[in-house]
Amino acid sequence: MHLSFWLTTALLFPVLLYQGKRVRRTTPRLPEAGGAPGGQYGEGAPARRVLVIGESTAAGVGVETHDQGLASQLARQIHEHTGQTIAWHTFGINGSRLGALVGELKTTELPEADMVLLSMGVNDTTGFTPRFRFRRQLRDLRQLLAPRYSGPMLLLSVPPMHLFTALPCPLRYVVGWRARQLDRVYQHLAREASADFFYVDYPTVTDSTLLASDGYHPGPEGYAYMAASIAPRIEVS
Numbered sequence: 001m002h003l004s005f006w007l008t009t010a011l012l013f014p015v016l017l018y019q020g021k022r023v024r025r026t027t028p029r030l031p032e033a034g035g036a037p038g039g040q041y042g043e044g045a046p047a048r049r050v051l052v053i054g055e056s057t058a059a060g061v062g063v064e065t066h067d068q069g070l071a072s073q074l075a076r077q078i079h080e081h082t083g084q085t086i087a088w089h090t091f092g093i094n095g096s097r098l099g100a101l102v103g104e105l106k107t108t109e110l111p112e113a114d115m116v117l118l119s120m121g122v123n124d125t126t127g128f129t130p131r132f133r134f135r136r137q138l139r140d141l142r143q144l145l146a147p148r149y150s151g152p153m154l155l156l157s158v159p160p161m162h163l164f165t166a167l168p169c170p171l172r173y174v175v176g177w178r179a180r181q182l183d184r185v186y187q188h189l190a191r192e193a194s195a196d197f198f199y200v201d202y203p204t205v206t207d208s209t210l211l212a213s214d215g216y217h218p219g220p221e222g223y224a225y226m227a228a229s230i231a232p233r234i235e236v237s
Helices: 002-011 013-026 070-082 098-105 122-126 131-145 171-192 220-233
Strands: 038-041 048-054 086-092 115-119 153-156 197-200
Touching (some): 048 070, 070 086
Parallel strands (some): 048 115, 115 153
Antiparallel strands (some): 038 086
């Protein structure tokens, strides 16, 4: 199966290269969100602390301020479901691959958390990060977080890029194929090392009204939709 992927990619490489460059040239590049990267819902000391780390979705691309982004929306969903005070913090690097994120986090002070969600995979998909390296970097990241976080790291499913209508064919189908391969790395790790990893998927964001102006990233309603879908998958009682 993987051999057929690489053969297909090699055969289509000139077309994929042309389309990839054209997409980068014509797609609006939205900024990361502004405002405070953390906050809380409820009064007093938080009962739960949510931390979201990753690429553009963790960086809040698609919204103006972080309180409209995924971490804030997820904390709000948990607060409304439980009545508990929920703190949130987000740390993301737009355009980053997993290896670069791990390197950056080695020198970054993050708050302690009771729930860590990793939103990653799109840039490793388009950058064709080898699966063995992606898997190793996931374990490196989990080990890096260990001193401040004892629970399993939540792995947010890699988006189904074959459904990204902003991408032309055949590029869309090739990167979608690759995204599914990396997503299966998540699923395998969650089965093999359940104490360290937990896989969380959510329905695909297909409604264009949920997307930002680039037709690629979620907008405020898109992040709210994601949070509402993710929250029930996470134990919040």
